[in-house]
Amino acid sequence: MADYLKHFAALVTPQRQKARADQVKNSAGGFAFALDAWARLDRWLILGAEGGTYYATERKLTVENARAVEACLAADGPRAVQRIVDISSSGRAPKNAPAIFALAIAAADAKLETRQAALAALPEVCRTGTDLFHFTRDVQGFRKWGRGLRSAVAAWYNDKPVDRGAYQAMKYQQRDGFSHRDLLRLAHPVAPTPQHDALYRWIVGGIEALGKESARGKALPMSDLPDAVRAFESLRAATNRKQVTALIRQHRFTHEMLLTEWKNDPAVWEALLEHMPQTALLRNLGKMTAIGLLSPMSDASRRVARQLTDAGRLRAARIHPIAVLSALKVYEQGHGERARRRANALSWTPVREVVDALNEAFYLAFREVEPTGKKHLLALDISGSMTSGSIAGVPGLTPRVASAAMAMATARIEREYGVVGFSAAPGGYGGKWGGGVSGLTPLSISPEQRLDDVLRAVNGLPFGGTDCALPMVWAKRNRVEVDAFVIYTDNETWAGGVHPFQALREYRQAMGRPARLIVVGMTSTGFSIADPTDPGMLDVVGFDGAAPQVMADFTRGVS
Known part of the structure; x- marks a missing residue:
């Protein structure tokens, strides 16, 4: 008798077949559920598409996500713009570039109200001069310069207190082929005060421009320039270390404001360190170590370690966990990512106190979350596709490695948890039917280990196909009590004999537990x-800074 059930069944369906009418084929040939445009907008704003994925190039992924941005703008432009603002300004995303790109698309929308909303949001999304340069580059790919765009860029400068505007001009001088001089000439802002007028003339024409007649018909006195700008001119003219360090301490100048010849002087970096912003600290650990300022058991190393693990500073600076993880990966390897391709590239011997502080700072960068008291199974997709691409463009930070780091953040919060890695055996049947090598491996890792050790351990695991049903299949077979399955994956599942949602339903029935499933994309x-x-079931975005709190609330049953 023919076995028709193997071709079509409602309770158990191979992942290469559609189990429900609302499923779509994923990039690997399996079937999953399609995200709506709003959920995909969130993923884009937080994760971006740098490096692409195993199945999609960076270009293909960017085009697909740009279409999702356009779909959200078509459905409700002001809502989409507000979503861009909310994620950008909250510090939930590792990088601001996806939000800037999405805002540029919105600024060229066909609907006037959407364009106006996008341009009004410019200072909320583009908070630094570098952000503004990125936006200018991006927006020119979608529209020409018109009155609305000129007015928005002019307002970006005019609405800032003159001291803040001066800081932006001194620190973020040029990027992406644009400078402040270029943008002022494009936007033609009418300065709201004599001090702004003096600042703009200094940006466009240098200190010599102050003695010439302005658009108002008179020369401007040097006293109209902010004190910091006059001190900046002194800094650029300084000829000895004592002058440079004194000006740095008095005016809190940053390393971007220095001439190149002072950037290898330990005394200069020691002065910079006294008021160094948290983001700059993370980015310059290698430099300060290479020039000898940071060394084992030195006062400077102790100061840096204290600053790195200061939860208040991390929160105030909106440091994203990815920024800390990136700093850790680069610093512990002792050279920059491009060092092997350049002669005389920067290299250093990592200082233990700094590495320890970075390990701790990663967990502190997540928002504080109360433990739920629930039983969690943290399941890491270690299949082959998770080894391609990079999270937020961080070299070496593959989805597989990043998922281990994110799982450790949850493991630090919860008391009852298990950690497993899963991938299908050759042929895709190992975990379900027992053929070949088992598809799921309990991992003996814990947050008590150093984060860098955990990442190395996970990165060295063997891999196979993707079967996201394996955690539920394994837990049912072994009678493991689970309140929340947390699966970290790229959602390119294809290799199993049962769909993940079917496996969860079977687990619930067999165990008599209303287990929940959190999918971390x-x-x-x-x-x-x-x-x-x-x-x-809940879908969250991987490395969303708010994800641990959202996951905890969902596990508790709080909507």
Whole structure:
């Protein structure tokens, strides 16, 4: 008798077949659920598409996500712009570039109200001069310069207190082929005060421009320039270390404001360190070590370690966990990512106190979350596709490595948890039917270990196909009590004999537990294994700074 059930069944369906009418084919040939445009917008704003994925190039992924941005703008332009602002300004995303790109698309929208909303949001999304240069580059790919764009850029300068405007001009001088001089000439702002007028003339024409007649018909006195700008001119003219360090301490100048010849002087960096912003500190650990300022058991190393693990400073600076993780990966390897390709590239011997502080700072960068008291199974997708691409463009930070770091953040919060890695055996049947090598491996890692050790351990695991049902199949077979399955994946599941949502349903019935499933999407694809019709399943974006709190609330049953 023919076995028709193997071709079509409602309870158990191979992942290469559609189990429900609302499923779509993912990039790997399996079937999953499509994210709506709003969920995909969130993934784009937080994860971006640098480096692409195993199945999609950076270009393909960017185009797909740009279409999702356009779909959200078409559905509700002001809402989409507000979403861009909310994620950008909250510090939830590792990088601001995706938000800037999305805002540039919105600024060229066909609807006037959307364009106006986008241009009004410019200072909220583009908070630094570098952000503004990025936006200018991006927006010119979608529209020409018109009155609205000129007015928005002019307002970016005019609405800032003159001291803040001066700081932007001194620190973020040029990027992406643009300078402040270029933008002032494009936007033609009418200075709101004599001090702004003096600042703009200094940006465009240098200190000599102050003695010439302005658009108001008279020369401007040097006293109209902010004190910091006059001191900056003195800094650029300084000829000895004592002058340079004194000006740095008095005016809190940053390393971007220095001439190149002072950037290898330990005394100069020691002066910079006294008021160094948290982001700059993370980015310059290698430099300060290479020139000898940071050394084992030195006062400077102790100061840096204290600043890195200061939770208040991390929160105030809106430091994202990815920024800390990137700093850790670069610093502990002792050279920059491009060092091997350049002669005389910067290199250093990592200082233990700094490495220890970075390990601790990673966890501190997540928002504080109360433990739920629930039993968690943290399941890491270690299949081959998770080894391609990079999170937020950080070299070496593959979705597989990043998922281990994010899982450790949850493990630090919760008391009852297990950690497993899963990938399908050759042929895709190892975890389900027992053929070949088992598809799921309990991992003996914990947050008590150093984060860098955990990342290395996970990166060295063997890999195979993707079967996101394995955690539920394994837990049912072994009678493991689980309140929340947390699966870190790219959602490119294809290799299993049962869909993940079916496996969760079977687990719930067999164990008599209303287990929940949290799917942590580690790439900005448009798929999810989470059933959108099941209130016990949740899709979150990997490395969203707010994710641990959202996951904890969902596990508790708080909507």
